[in-house]
Amino acid sequence: MSDLIDDPLPGRNLPEYTVSEISGEVKRTLEGTFGRVRVRGEVGRVFRARSGHLYYDVKDDRNVLACTTWKGQIGNLSVEPEEGLEVVVTGRLTSFGAQSKYNLNVDEVAVAGQGALMALLEKRRKQLASEGLFDEARKTPLPYLPDVIGVVTSPSGAVIRDILHRLRDRFPRKVLVWPVAVQGANCAPEVARAIAGFNALSPGGALPRPDLIIVARGGGSIEDLWGFNEEAVVRAAAASDIPLISAVGHETDTTLIDFASDKRAPTPTAAAELAVPVRLDLLAWVDGQAARLSHALSAGVERRGQRLRDLSRALPRVETLLDAPRQRLDFWGERLPAALTQSVQKRRVELSEISGALRPGTLRGQLRDQAQRVDQLAGRLLPALDQRAERGRERYDAMAARLGRCRPDADVAQRREQFTALSNRLSQAGIRQLQDLRDKIGALDRLRETLSYKATLNRGYAVVRGDGEIVKRKAAAQTATTLEIEFADGKLSVGKGATKPAKPAPRAKPDTPEQGDLF
Structure with a gap:
């Protein structure tokens, strides 16, 4: 056996590789051959490690492809994979030599077809609804x-622009805009942060905290609006302490934020209409309420007046008690205006006669006399009025004593108060008439000062007197023994022996007289 191992058969001298070399070659072959690929399939199991990396399977009816998305890549995914979702994943095919496995490093996930998106949307809606967010x-x-x-x-x-335009038309308000991406991978996190950011503002701070939030976007496909179906956005809307209006898409578009928001608007323009009332309608309503209030007050006063008239019929008639005082009051009331008018007219005539001569000393003397006379009359009128009122009060008390046997004390006290009030009104009327007379005399004195020739002297004129009489003609001045010229600041006497003034030079403009030529 050892000989066979030491001496291999001819043609069997293949090179030897280490395990790491084989694994590295396989990795390079996979990455170089396939590179970046797109794979369609159904998501199987999904596992998120403690490190934050995401591991899941993409499968069809026969095979399974392991997929990995690293922690830093998850934020860029437009859709996170969920079990049972049909997706199209894009990434680079690679291998993991430690376990002799190959996998797909996925950096983009898209839902394969609108039907799958709707299925995912319905599944997510039921899950969030079961938590009570809707x-x-x-x-x-x-x-x-x-x-x-x-x-x-x-x-x-x-x-x-539509929202600002509609707010300006209906009822202008302060608007804070939080700019976000309304589609794509950044849409969901930015919208969630914007809602949380508005809620984090402190009331009364440098940046005012909104009283209402509008999350708005124009219409689009379900893929364009998918960011508003993400769980982070829905939870942020549900957790908002500030009332929130969702206005995502057009009337037929529905996203999960619509269920979590406090109010759904079919369009962004409609959201602005829900946010504020119409100012003109509000003004009209206020005017209507004011009219109703005025009518209610008038009707209430009328009802109480009618009630008072009904109750007054049950009271005893006061004419029998106050006929004589009323006649005396009418008598003096009718005489007093005529007397005052006659007195003023008389003084007006006297003033007109005196003002003809325009003598300040005489006017001042008469004004002093008139003022003293007015003061004397005022001093006499008030005691007289008080004395007359006291006599009337005594007669009224005597009458009340006689009627005490047949009239309640309350009625007598009421009639006494009414009579006292009438007496006080008469006294006050006399005081007012005297004050008016003083004011008119003061006005006439000011008029006298205005019409006095002293004001004319201040404008550059002079008064010439010859032998004590006012000189109006040249001939009278030539025959007078002495001349006295009165200016605004004093008098100047001119004798017959005074040097005759030089003849004035001819005037350049004969049609424009000078004040110096008066004499």
């Missing part, structure tokens, strides 16, 4: 008029 009891109502609205969408699409 229950109506956990949903919160939307605020009627939010101050700040957070929008999670793409900043470059037409969706954000």
